[in-house]
Amino acid sequence: MPKAMIANTIRRLRFEHGEMTQQELATRVGCTRQTIIVLEKERYVPSLSLAFRIARVFDRPIEDIFDLVEEPERRQVT
Amino acid sequence: MAAWIIIASLIAVLFIGATARTLARSRPDPDLGKLPATPLERLGWIGLGIAAALGLSLAVLVALGGAEGFFDDSPYRLVFWLLLMTGITAWFAAWYATKRRFGGVVIDERDRAVLARSLSVESMGVLLSLVVWTISLTEAFTEDGAVPLGYVQLVFWSTLIVGAFGRSVGVVLGYRRGIAVDA
Numbered sequence: 001m002p003k004a005m006i007a008n009t010i011r012r013l014r015f016e017h018g019e020m021t022q023q024e025l026a027t028r029v030g031c032t033r034q035t036i037i038v039l040e041k042e043r044y045v046p047s048l049s050l051a052f053r054i055a056r057v058f059d060r061p062i063e064d065i066f067d068l069v070e071e072p073e074r075r076q077v078t
Numbered sequence: 079m080a081a082w083i084i085i086a087s088l089i090a091v092l093f094i095g096a097t098a099r100t101l102a103r104s105r106p107d108p109d110l111g112k113l114p115a116t117p118l119e120r121l122g123w124i125g126l127g128i129a130a131a132l133g134l135s136l137a138v139l140v141a142l143g144g145a146e147g148f149f150d151d152s153p154y155r156l157v158f159w160l161l162l163m164t165g166i167t168a169w170f171a172a173w174y175a176t177k178r179r180f181g182g183v184v185i186d187e188r189d190r191a192v193l194a195r196s197l198s199v200e201s202m203g204v205l206l207s208l209v210v211w212t213i214s215l216t217e218a219f220t221e222d223g224a225v226p227l228g229y230v231q232l233v234f235w236s237t238l239i240v241g242a243f244g245r246s247v248g249v250v251l252g253y254r255r256g257i258a259v260d261a
Contacts, residue, residue: 030186031186031187031188032116032117032180032184032185032186032188032189033114034113034114034115034116034188035116035186035187035188037113037114038113038188044188046187047187050187
């Protein structure tokens with residue numbers, strides 16, 4: 001099975017939501033700022049509950065924010 | 079008997095040396111760049127320092143006072159207790175200061191994943207420590223048929239220190255190497 005990653009659009013959504021800071025998002029979803037940083041860099045796969053909390057903050061369906069991407073396609077995802 | 083203490087000390091020094099080398103050689107994940115340390119990572123470094131200082135102090139005190147007489151009413155035992163209490167108090171003070179400084183969330187799901195993985199380093203250290211003690215004490219006291227009580231205390235405290243040291247190393251390594259990112 002090829003390696004897969006969870007790509008996300010958190011950084012873009014933060015800026016679309018009044019340039020929300022990483023710390024503000026972290027506080028609202030109940031994690032540390034460092035976790036938001038690694039999430040944005042796609043170096044960490046969040047738990048389902050954290051993913052849902054993030055989706056709730058941005059008022060979007062979870063699949064609009066997170067997407068399963070096969071490793072070779074990863075660079076094409078923005 | 080002195081030979082076994084020397085061998086055990088050498089193995090302990092080797093373990094600390096190998097740990098230091100692993101820490102020095104572990105490169106932070108390049109994709110993460112210079113990530114600010116999480117509260118738990120800071121506590122990991124502080125724990126590492128305290129455990130190393132306590133371990134070193136215990137080794138020096140035992141070398142000065144002798145292992146068998148160490149837990150009689152000797153000033154060495156009092157010094158060790160004071161150091162131990164200072165170490166534990168310092169760690170809790172650091173925890174409290176971290177909590178005040180960062181406020182809100184101090185440990186989240188990613189930190190918990192790092193903590194869970196650090197258990198393997200702690201277990202390895204504790205097992206290694208017990209293996210060294212068991213072989214050393216068996217070889218040293220086979221003819222006597224009994225191990226002096228002081229050694230039992232020493233086994234307990236050294237294992238506790240090795241456990242804290244191993245857990246701290248596991249935490250620090252966990253952040254440096256990053257945790258599983260595959261979906």
